[in-house]
Amino acid sequence: MSSIDGGKFGDNESGCSSTDMEEIDSFPIFKDAVVSIAQQTLAPVELVLSVVLSVVSLVCQYLIDVRRPWGSLGPVSLMIFSIALSGERKTAIEDIAVKALRAFEKKRKLSDSQKIREWSVLLELWEKQKKKIQKKMLDESLTLSSYKQLESDLLVHAKSEPARPPMFKMTHQDVTAAALSKALAQDCPSAALFTSEGDIALRGVVNQVGMMNALWSGSGLEVGRAYSGDFSLADVRFSIGVGVQPRVFEDYLERKGELGKASGFFARSLIFYPESTQGTRFIEGEVRVDLSRYEKRIEELLEENVKKFDSRDASKSVVGFSAEASEELIWLHNKIEREMRVGGSYERARDHASKLVENISRVAALLHFFESGGTEISLSELSSAEKIVMGCSVMYKGLFSFSPQVVTDADALISWLQSRCDSPLFRxxxxxxxxxxxxAALRRATRLNRAVDYLVEKGRVKEVVYGRVAEIELI
Known part of the structure; x- marks a missing residue:
């Protein structure tokens, strides 16, 4: 990839542009929050949307699952990457969007910390009693029966070890895979990686793509660590909301992009890459914004999360689709499936295409539940979710189709074609x-396919098929 070119989110009929926010009118609380934060920060609307959607994913993911018309039931967690230049106000957006969440966590941390202190005292007393029994067992004058009694006392005492109370911590910024595993297993089983400093995330836990994929799917994961121990991550929920600069993201793709693509990690992600508003952020007067409805709904959902957390209740409400929405989702699934055939728009992005309907259903379920707490997604709500996800699909295809190697191969191919097809009649x-x-490098079908895709995207060649014969034509 020679460079990442910024593009407007949804630069096609499937997208939701900054001047077309009526596409999410079905979600008034969500829309008002996005528009208000955008007005306050003068940042790209799509960038704000991505951050607010990450917050919605976190506060809802432990409360609901989504059931699709064909019966599959699964999580609603999202993995979101927002690519934006330095100075695009990613941090300011995050500070506003997660303000209620951070305040709630801070308040809860005070009570949790008190419980931890009390547990520490009880644990210290327990340890002293343990050592007391062990000391008695060292007495060489003990009879066998006395020793056996102390041994029994020690076993009984072991069963009374005070359990560490779990901490309600849902957000992480700079965390290792081991620390995240421990937090999800021992503390809050629903969490998210939130950071506007994407370089930290891309160097850290996000590199564990297998773990990220398993958490996204909700399939469960057994984690074994030499120092932190073994953890069973069953029925946990984890979202990602990472803001990253283009150059940082480009460097990551050059180093690890093929791994992330081959593993299906990026195929599961929603990629936002909006046009910059820098140079147009003129202040025209005082801006009054009202986030009260948004923050109230966040607090309501957090209260529900805490209630389930304290009771260790892992059950979830099931959000489904209305009859009309079900019919539309089935049609959409079949449409995307057809595009995965040879010659289709997703022929060489099948891993990504196979996750599109799942992400659409997740976004629809999240926003529907966030708005009303209901369990039946309408057709208009599904349409809005489709536009958001399909806009991200445009970004995915633009960013992940072409690596630096592809550009080199494309240059070699175009030179070879031009030398071979030197007549206007022979193209x-x-x-x-x-x-x-x-x-030589292009005598493998995979390398050739990617190079041709790149040149087609750039308008340098086109593909022509006659029966079973495929040809490449210079333009």
Missing amino acids: RTKRNDVLQRGP
Whole structure:
């Protein structure tokens, strides 16, 4: 990838642009929050939307699952990456969007910390009693029966070890995979990685793509660590909301992009990359914003989370689709499936395409439940979720289709084609001829396919198919 070119979120008919916010009119509380924060920060609306959607994912993910019309039931957690230049006010957006969440966590931490202090005292007393029994067992004058009694006392005492009270901590910023595993297993089983400093996340826990994929799917995970111990991450929920600068993201793709793509990690993610508003952020007067409805709803959902957390209740409400929405989602699934055929728009992004409907249903369920607490998604709500996710799909295809190697291969291919097709009347070459006689690096179908995709995207070539014969034509 020679460079990452910024693009407007939803630069096609499937997207939701900054001037087209009526597309999310079905979600008034969510929309008002997005618009208000955008007005306050003068940041790109799509960037604000991505951050607020991350917050919604976190506060709802432990309360609901989504059931699709064909019966599959699963989590609603999201993995969101927001790519934006330095100075785009990512941190300011996050500070506003998560203000109620941070305040709630801070208040809860005070009571949890008191419980931890009380537990520490009880644990100290327990340890002293344990050592007291062990000391008695060292007495060489003990009879066998006395020793056996002390041994029995020690076993009984072991069962009375005071359990450490779990901490209600839902947000993490700079965390290792081991620390995250421990937190999800021992403390709050629903959490999110929130940071506007994406370089920290990309160097850290996000590198554990297998773990991230398992948490996203809700399939459960057994984690074994030499120092932190073994943890069973069953029925946990985890979201990602990371803001990252283009250069940092580009560097990450050059180092680990193929791993993330091959593992399906990025295919599961929603990628936002809005146009910059820098240079247009003129202040025209006082801006009054009202986030009271948004913050009230966040607090209501956090109270529900705490109630379930304190009772260790892992049950979830099931959000489904209305009859009309079910019919539409099935149609959409089949449409995307057809595009995964040879020649389809998702032919070489099948891993990504296979997750689109799942992400659409997750977004629809999250926003529906956030607005009303209901359990039946309407057709208009589904349509709004579709536009958000399909806009991210445009970004995915633009960012992850072409690595630096692809650009090099494309340059080699175009040079070879131009030298071979030097006549205005002879502009086509059979794909098999390239595989057999073309540049050595392109005699593998996977490398050739990516190079051709890149050149098609850039308008340098087009593909022509006659029956079973595929040809590449210079434009």
